Amino acid sequence: MKNFIVTTTRKPDAATENFAEKISLKLGGQFVRREDFSFDALKKIHGAENILLVKKNSLGVVTAEGELFFHPNTAHLRIKNLRGGDGDRLTDALKISAGSKVLDCTLGLGSDAIVESFIVGESGKVVALEVNPLIAEVVRNGLKNFSEDSPHILQAMRRVEVVNVDCENFLKTCAENSFDVVYFDPMFRRPIKKSSGLNPIRPLADARPLTEEIIREACRVAKFRVVMKEHSGSAEFARLGFKILDGGKYSSVAFGVIDKGYRLL
Ligand SMILES: C[S@@+](CC[C@H](N)C(=O)[O-])C[C@H]1O[C@@H](n2cnc3c(N)ncnc32)[C@H](O)[C@@H]1O
Structure with missing residues (x-):
């Protein structure tokens, strides 16, 4: 580092x-x-x-691109929408529900992990991995101590288990089928700079591409499905064997899945 x-x-x-x-x-x-x-x-x-x-009461990292600090970001609105009966593209792609076990291999600022945690609830589990120790520490601390939000969002934050580790190493220690789904949101090969709240994370984040070996391991560890988020039209989906899901026609991001032939629920 x-x-x-x-x-x-x-x-x-x-x-x-x-x-x-x-x-x-x-x-x-x-x-x-x-x-x-x-x-x-x-x-x-x-x-x-x-x-x-x-x-x-909090931590931040002062980088060349500004200060990185924890905030629920999009998770707040997405959970509000879910509670109002709307869907969420990520949790739909993951096909998770109460009780599901999720391995989120790319914690970043934790917004996706919070939404996953909200869906899987107390009977489920979200383990979120982050290879950069500063990002992991800031977000772990924020998930534990952030207090300016509604109780169901705070409870979802508190339940996320953060591990500072390279996902490849972690996956190798996991038993076969030990999580229902494994999720990757790597730094995009082509960053969407304009609209991204991720700018302060860029100087710290690990931007290496996922490897076939990582995806092979993820398929062994996931019981049902492996999901990846990438730029719409990214060649990463085909390179790594993901089927792109329909939806988000006007969105710059897409979700790809590798199914193991079962459905959750
Ligand atoms: C695009 S961000 C994830 C954003 C996240 N989904 C969110 O909702 O905030 C990607 C993150 O994954 C981390 N990362 C990249 N490669 C990794 C690896 N091999 N193992 C663990 N974390 C990794 C990066 O450091 C970065 O923080």
Whole structure:
């Protein structure tokens, strides 16, 4: 991972500073007292590319593209729509329902994982993997502590289990059919920059393409289905053996599936 330091907001209380030191030990980045330095000055002095910023009740990463912080983003509206009886393209593609077990291999900012968690409920399970330790820490912390939303969204957030790991390594440790579905939302081969809320994640995110080996492993681990989101018209669907689902005619994203011949429910 690229070089980073850990610091706090200006004039932190003792608990915030202790927490920052604890995180720096956990992630291996140097803890630096903020004093009155600007982020640019700190980056220059310590030769750091990114800053993990510890605030009183949340975390952020100061990157070249802005600050990455946790927020439910699209999950809020999508769950509101689901509660109002509308569908959701992702959860329809996954074919999940209460009690399903989902392995989300690309946590990112966690919006998809929150919606999955809302659908599978308390009797189900969502394990979400993120290879970048800073993204994983910010989003894990946010899912645990974010408090400005309605109870059913907060409960869905709290239930997501975040693991900081490369999905290929994790999949290899999983037993056959141990999750109902496995989901991938990799960084698109052709980024949709204009409308994307993902810009601050770009300098940190792992943008390697998925491999045939990862998809083979996912097919072994999924009991029913493997799903991938990509740019509409992406050659990744054909390269990796996904059938593109109909729908989202006017959308720039598409969902592809590899079915194992069963249906959930
Ligand atoms: C497009 S984002 C996912 C967005 C997410 N679905 C959401 O709703 O916010 C892709 C994320 O997957 C992560 N990633 C890429 N390759 C990975 C891998 N091999 N294992 C685990 N995470 C990976 C990236 O670092 C990035 O954070």
